[in-house]
Amino acid sequence: MWTGDWMGAASPAFNRVVSGLRSYFRVGQAADLDDADGGVVMMGAAGAVAVADARARVQDLIWLTYRRGFPPLPPPSRTTSDAGWGCMIRTGQMMLAHALQRHGADRRRVIGLFLDTPAAPFSIHRLVDACPDKQKAPDQWFGPLEVCRMMHACCRAAQGDLASVVCSDGLFRSDVEEAARGEGEPHDGWRPVVVLVPLRLGLDDLNPIYMESLLQMMTLPQSLGFIGGRPRSSLYFVGFQxxxxxxxxxxTIHDHVGDVTSADENVSTFCCRECRTMMIDQLDPCLALGFYVASADSLDDMWRRLQGMKSPTGFDIGDRAPVWHRPASDTQAEQETDDDDFVLL
Structure with a gap:
């Protein structure tokens, strides 16, 4: 039975949960989509689709939400729920899960990679452990750049056939090619790459000059959408009308699921029956784009499309980063703060 001081020791955790619930009710609204308003453009899709098709595509995505009752996170936290603080991690997981779906992995197998257990390669346990800021408590809110680096670290640790790269100082072709070919790999080899681009597109609000390019980038065949949304409240953006x-x-808080090898009810909470909507001018300027580059030809195509954009993208695009862009080492890069790495535009 709980006998502690409810307003004292319990209040920090309680406040985090309340904050998360408030975020749910104040951000956006249930999807008010109507075919009369035009077609819906889904990330990476060729052209607009009808509203019914868009809803079906949303249900094909893997929905990762707050969970409760999972094995404790490492000390000193020992928390068994991420309610109120884990939304950026969850949206990052959704983006990575979609990349794995594009990569051809079976849906149930992909879900298994993200279960909230220390054994799963992309679990919240593994991601928190991969945070470059080792002084940060596991149950604190994480920013877009931190989560991008955490996903990159977990991809490297998994040693699979899917590579990743974090492009925090600009998107440079040589960085993507280096990630695809890997250290010591032959130059004619290519692993599909998840390209993560954390951005800050304004001070307190999204600068309107970037709105058009943000929408255009979602139309790229390689697009995985983007994560971010509101201050300290992350969402996974997958399309637009x-x-x-x-x-x-x-x-949304669901109970912990420890196994998805059987029983359909175990995977029902990983399917979003209804997405939500918000206007683009309500976006927070801190976000992270994702791209899935399956081949060298896919990179050629993405590069051609990016360089052909007329609107400002908010980040440098080039064949190779200038010398002054490059950190002295990976260790030094991991020690930089989120604010240091964002290019403020």
Whole structure:
């Protein structure tokens, strides 16, 4: 039985949960999509689709939300739920899960890679452990750049056939090619790459000059959408209709699922039956783009499309980073703070 001081020792955790619930109710609204407003453009899709098709595609995505009752995170936290603080991690997981779906992995197998257990390669346990800031408590809120680096570290640790790269100082072709070919790999080899681009597109609000390019980048065949949304409240944006963005919201609490090898009910909470919408001008400027580059030809295509954009993208695009862009070592890069690495535009 709980006998502690409810307003004292319990209040920090309680406040985090309340904050997460408030985020759920104040951000966006249930998807008010209508075919009369035009087609819906889904990330990576060729052209607009009808509303019914867009809803079906949303349900094909893997929905990762707050969970409770999972094995404790490492000390000193020992928390068994990420409610109120884990939304950026969950949206990052959703983006990575979609990349794995594009990579050809079976849906149930992909879900198994993200289960909340220390054994799963992309679990919240592994991601928190991969945080470059070792002084940060596991149950604190994480920013877009931190989560991008955490996903990259977990991809490297998994040693699979899917590579990743974090492009925090600009998107440079040589960085993507280096990630695809890997250290010591033959130059004619290529592993598909998840390209993560954390950005800050304004001060307190999204600078309007970037809105058009943000929508255009979602139309690229390689697009995995983007994560971010509101201050300290992350969403996974997967499409748009006009200026209205479609997103999956992680701010729902489900019980821990430890196994998905059988029983359909175990995977039902990984399917989002209804996405939500918000207007693009309500976006917070801190976000992270994702791209899945399957081959060298895919990179050629993405590069051609990016370089052909007329609107400002908010980040440098080039064949190779200038010398002053490059950190002295990976260790030094991991020690930089989020604010240091964002290019403020």
């Amino acid at each position: 006009g200026r209205k963005l479609l997103y999956l919201d992680p701010h």
